[in-house]
Amino acid sequence: MKFDELDSRMRVFETAHDHCVLPGIYIVARLDGRSFTRLTKEVHKFEAPYDVRFRDMLLTTIEHLMNCGIDIQYAYTQSDEISLLFAYHEATFNRKVRKLNSVLAGEASAKFSLLLGDMGCFDCRISQLPNVEEVVNYFRWRHEDAHRNALNAHCYWCLRRDGQSATQATSMMKGLSVADKNEMLFQHGINFNQLPNWQKRGVGLYWEEYQKEGFNPITGESVPVLRRRIRRDLDLPMKDEYSQFVAELLHNL
Structure with a gap:
């Protein structure tokens, strides 16, 4: 069998x-980190429940993703997850989901992994959203999840520091x-409302113009x-103000 024939046959x-x-x-x-709880709390022992070094590694990773050839207009991160909003007309890889x-x-x-000096693995899944309303709902969902996660994480680690087991x-x-x-x-001496906003609300990354x-x-x-x-x-911002923030960001794309 000639190569061209074999190539056509197998690519199917x-x-x-x-x-x-x-x-x-x-x-x-x-994108979600795979087994990041073990990686960051047992292997590398970052500060629990939040660590500025880990946060900055994640933000640097996101900036790399926003500069790697796909037009990303907005990124949001909380915990060990990253959400990326593509430009509306972005067509890299002909919009093939697997690619x-x-x-x-x-x-x-x-x-x-390069930043950590160890292996850190992410998975990725694509959401296909039909309109601006659902895009806003998506980021509102992740934003409110961040608030819930922050409250639970701080409570959990207070109990762990008191000597309680994970179970x-x-x-x-x-x-x-x-x-x-x-x-x-x-x-335990913690006022949740006074914790840093990046822990409770996550972090957003987006493009801005500046003059030089x-x-x-x-x-x-x-x-x-x-x-x-x-x-x-x-x-x-929080709640409805965050929804408005994302809607205005989409309007300006």
Whole structure:
């Protein structure tokens, strides 16, 4: 069998189940760290429940993803997860889901591993969202999950520092209301409302324009020029204000 014939024959098995995101659909990719609880709490022993060094490694990883050839307009991160909103008309890899998932997971895993000096692996899944409302709902969902995770994480690690095992701490938190959890933290000297906003609300990253001084080699004059950079927003608004923030971001794309 000649190579061209063999090539055509075998590629069918590789591409038969390719799915592409249709035009007019918003794409959001969500990446999650694989076994990151063990990696960050047992192997490398980052500060629990939140560590600025880990946060900054994740933010640097996201900036790499926003510069790796796919047009990412907004990124949001909380805990060990990353959500990426593609530009509306982004068509890299012809919007093939398997390619986007594999490339983004690979890029994130490689960059984070280099920063950590150890193997850190991400998975990736694509959400296909039909309109702006659902894009806003998606990021509101992850944003509110961050708040819930922060409250639970601080309570859990207070109990662990009190000498409770992982099983005991989890069991003791079952059935507790939000007020109960806040009271538990208060008894441990923690006012949840005064914790850093990046822990409770996550972090947003998006492009912004700024002006800097350039040089015109023809006239020999200094001239103002616009450049683009990624902004790390560690003080995102809450609830309806956050929904409005995401809607306005989409309106400006």
